[in-house]
Amino acid sequence: MIFCSKHVAPSAWLFAGACLLGAGTAGAAATDADIARLGQDLTPVGAEKAGNKDGSIPAWSNAPMTAPAGWKPLQPRPDPFKADKPLYTITPANVEQYQAKLSAGQVELVKTLKNYKMDVYSTKRDCTYPDLVYQRTKENAKIAKLGDDGFDLGAATGAGFPFPIPKNGVEAMWNHKLRFQGEGRIEPNATVLSPQRGGKELTTIEYTTSYLVPFQSPSTKSIDDAKGVEFYIYIDTTAPAALAGTLQMGIYYMTHVNEGWQYFPGQRRVRRLSTYAYDAPLIGLENTYYVDQAWMFNGTLDRYDFKLVGKQEMLVPYNSFALRDKSRFKIDTLFQPDHLNQDARRYELHRVWKVEANVRPGQRHSAPKRVFYLDEDSWAILVEDLYDAQGKMQRVMEGAIFPGWELGACIASDIYSYDLPSGRYFGDNVVLGESQEGDWLAAKNGKLKPEMFTEDYLRRAGAR
Numbered sequence: 001m002i003f004c005s006k007h008v009a010p011s012a013w014l015f016a017g018a019c020l021l022g023a024g025t026a027g028a029a030a031t032d033a034d035i036a037r038l039g040q041d042l043t044p045v046g047a048e049k050a051g052n053k054d055g056s057i058p059a060w061s062n063a064p065m066t067a068p069a070g071w072k073p074l075q076p077r078p079d080p081f082k083a084d085k086p087l088y089t090i091t092p093a094n095v096e097q098y099q100a101k102l103s104a105g106q107v108e109l110v111k112t113l114k115n116y117k118m119d120v121y122s123t124k125r126d127c128t129y130p131d132l133v134y135q136r137t138k139e140n141a142k143i144a145k146l147g148d149d150g151f152d153l154g155a156a157t158g159a160g161f162p163f164p165i166p167k168n169g170v171e172a173m174w175n176h177k178l179r180f181q182g183e184g185r186i187e188p189n190a191t192v193l194s195p196q197r198g199g200k201e202l203t204t205i206e207y208t209t210s211y212l213v214p215f216q217s218p219s220t221k222s223i224d225d226a227k228g229v230e231f232y233i234y235i236d237t238t239a240p241a242a243l244a245g246t247l248q249m250g251i252y253y254m255t256h257v258n259e260g261w262q263y264f265p266g267q268r269r270v271r272r273l274s275t276y277a278y279d280a281p282l283i284g285l286e287n288t289y290y291v292d293q294a295w296m297f298n299g300t301l302d303r304y305d306f307k308l309v310g311k312q313e314m315l316v317p318y319n320s321f322a323l324r325d326k327s328r329f330k331i332d333t334l335f336q337p338d339h340l341n342q343d344a345r346r347y348e349l350h351r352v353w354k355v356e357a358n359v360r361p362g363q364r365h366s367a368p369k370r371v372f373y374l375d376e377d378s379w380a381i382l383v384e385d386l387y388d389a390q391g392k393m394q395r396v397m398e399g400a401i402f403p404g405w406e407l408g409a410c411i412a413s414d415i416y417s418y419d420l421p422s423g424r425y426f427g428d429n430v431v432l433g434e435s436q437e438g439d440w441l442a443a444k445n446g447k448l449k450p451e452m453f454t455e456d457y458l459r460r461a462g463a464r
Helices: 032-037 095-101 104-112 131-143 169-177 291-296 455-463
Strands: 088-090 118-120 153-155 184-193 203-212 229-239 247-253 259-264 269-272 304-317 347-359 369-375 381-387 393-398 401-404 409-412 415-419 424-430
Touching (some): 032 131, 095 304, 104 381, 104 393, 169 304, 169 347, 169 369, 259 455, 269 455, 291 381, 291 415, 291 424
Antiparallel strands (some): 088 118, 184 424, 203 229, 229 247, 247 259, 259 269, 304 347, 347 369, 369 381, 381 393, 393 415, 401 409, 415 424
16 A cells, blocks of 8 residues: 655555545536436436446446444455356457457457456345434535645535545545445455566565545534645554564545655655655566555645546456455465456446546656546545557556445455556456454444554554
């Protein structure tokens, strides 16, 4: 996970940020007629309630998220769909038949990676949210707006999606940025980089990440209520031995430059972190991953013009329980030499919002064109294609999503990025080798508080 800020991010590769800001024009609030559709023909967060014409995408029913019998928070998540069989499998032999429902990058992976496949299963529309999220989302449809610069969020109430009926690409990206995933959590994570061509050794870093998200608190009615903070992040690195004891902490603000600090155990010192953002390569990952790729998009949006292309039906990763099933996949069976073990992937047909980003005049980025695909039911980016300056496919990213029963909300976490020129791929926010799931109720249960995310706290923690 890699930490960044709106303009400042640490010079280390362990942090993943969420500085999704918008480049575009400040839009007007939704009309009364649009708002009236929420909860009617649209779901309370703006998706289409109806299924598609042939029934391959079912209607959304708002059925409560129900955990399998006997499951409790912190336990590994059982896969309620484990017995499902694929409807069909996409391979190089038939990929042309399905390319209308795939991104260009997904097609490229199927065509070029040895033994790569996509198993497609029946679609489950099981993403729902607490009633408060629905209420706040409807409020946001009336009051949320972008700042005068077209990048920042100018106004919104917390615990809800800001733009359920987006008018431009920036608003759609803010929905991804502020998607509800609880008030804060503690997660055991890993980052994993595949071997070089012909090699066998994985690069693996393990750490525990704590997030506190004041903007998702029920008491947050405005950006000011959260003191301008979107979330706090704290990372404790546990492996490899050379990095064990390294601590990092950051504060992500809604409208101005974020802050970050790092504790270096060898020096027993805390240092403020320097600028590290946009397309800077993540240190230690051999130029396979940009800072702003973390969490599918990480960093200020001001280098791009974002176009909201519209909706389409697409095969995307969904109900990704197997990625975290440690009884089925260990690190050496999940991470194969050329690609992720695709037996751990479940693809479903869903409607997505397509957002195309092209670098703005006078700006630069090593990926001057990017295409994002956002799930309509959760607003999470599930697929992303990145192009180089010659217009060639450079990198392909896929996310993961599954029901968080304890939250009553969908969780979008594990991320995988393929760097086509090098033939290597990277896993971020990976949960491997742990005896339990993350604590997604940590903030709600009082385990995380703002005073834990200060430079002084980081110094005291490092000295212990």
